[in-house]
Amino acid sequence: MPTRSIQVKLVVPRGQDGLPLRHSLWATHDAVNAATHFYESHLLLMRGDSYVMGESEIEKTAVINELRALIEAARKRNGVSGGEVDDEAIALLRKLYEHLVPSSVGKDGTAQAANAFIGPLTDPESQGFLGVFDKLSRPVPNWVALVAAEDPSGLSVANDWLKSSNSDAWMDDTGSPAGWVRLARKGDPEWPQKFAEKLEDLKKEASEGQCQSKLA
Secondary structure (H helix, E strand, O other), X not given: OOOOOOOOOOOOOOOHHHHHHHHHHHHHHHHHHHHHHHHHHHHHHHHOOOEEEOOEEEOHHHHHHHHHHHXXXXXXXXXXXXXXXXXHHHHHHHHHHHHHOHHHHOOOOOHHHHXXXXXXXXXXXXXXXXXXXXXXXXXXXXXXXXXXXOOOOHHHHHHHHHHOHHHHHXXXXXXXXXXXXXXXXXXXXXXXXXXXXXXXXXHHHHHHHHHHHHHO
């Protein structure tokens, strides 16, 4: 998949009037750098192997020992004490790392899939993969079969559904609107087809999520 990089120049006013803006900018910059360092450091530990930093190589043994200390500290925070950190905990974190960084085991991945795993660990309100199952529990519109069969009446029936309260659950999803929602709002006749494709994507994502949960 091609990646496009866009450079943006941010002009901040000079002088005393622009001081609050400059402070905010640098505070944001510092917070982003700190968060990036935090996650990269933890991913390196979960990876459980040696790595090179500058001209020095951090040995695998040192990585594993630091990871054990990290797990032990987390256990104490959660009220669990006593006993050594066993190899099973190390192996489970390595498995999580492979799900977050599928390229480490020769697989393709997406940021969305990674977020589905890491979200519940960082956000108490995150549903992770559970959001997919919630969507699939909704009644499938009857016009989806018409669209799949290329029935000419499919668009008309789909538009009637869109105007009814039956579409509320799909249209009221939080976050960035799905592609089919954007098309539907513009009156683009391709929206039913995009909805059907999105439905198939959700089924695939649910299937992969179930398999990965079993592996974990």
